[in-house]
Amino acid sequence: MCIFCKIIAGEIPSNKVLENEEFLAFNDINPIAPVHILVIPKIHIKSLNEVDNETIVKITEFIKEVAKKAGIFEDGYRVITNIGENGGQEVPHLHFHILGGTKLAWPKLG
Ligand code: 5GP
Ligand code: ZN
Numbered sequence: 514m515c516i517f518c519k520i521i522a523g524e525i526p527s528n529k530v531l532e533n534e535e536f537l538a539f540n541d542i543n544p545i546a547p548v549h550i551l552v553i554p555k556i557h558i559k560s561l562n563e564v565d566n567e568t569i570v571k572i573t574e575f576i577k578e579v580a581k582k583a584g585i586f587e588d589g590y591r592v593i594t595n596i597g598e599n600g601g602q603e604v605p606h607l608h609f610h611i612l613g614g615t616k617l618a619w620p621k622l623g
Pocket of ligand 1: 516525527528539540541542543544551594595601602603604605
């Protein structure tokens with residue numbers, strides 16, 4: 514079982530922000546912004562490459578709910594999903610980083 518599936522199963526504790534039947538939002542253990550929340554599907558999907566369209570539509574709505582709950586919806590925020598090795602994906606379970614709470618830099622990467 515992957516580390517995020519263990520969080521969903523309650524085997525690893527997490528600081529939950531919001532959840533529904535299909536998705537879970539929790540604080541990143543190593544935040545890189547004042548607000549750094551991870552949103553994951555409760556079923557194991559490896560990455561954006563494997564996800565179906567219906568889930569993308571639903572998770573987008575959920576992400577917006579999370580941003581509202583975190584108080585960053587109006588001021589703006591960033592949503593990132595890393596895919597595979599070159600994308601820097603460390604946990605092989607689809608997740609969206611929600612970053613906000615400050616004006617985020619747009620770094621030159623690579
Ligand atoms: P990735 O590099 O795969 O896009 O992002 C993985 C993220 O998961 C990282 O930001 C990392 O800090 C976070 N993370 C890894 N393990 C845990 C954990 O056990 N709990 C929480 N809350 N976050 C984790
Ligand atoms: Zn998983």
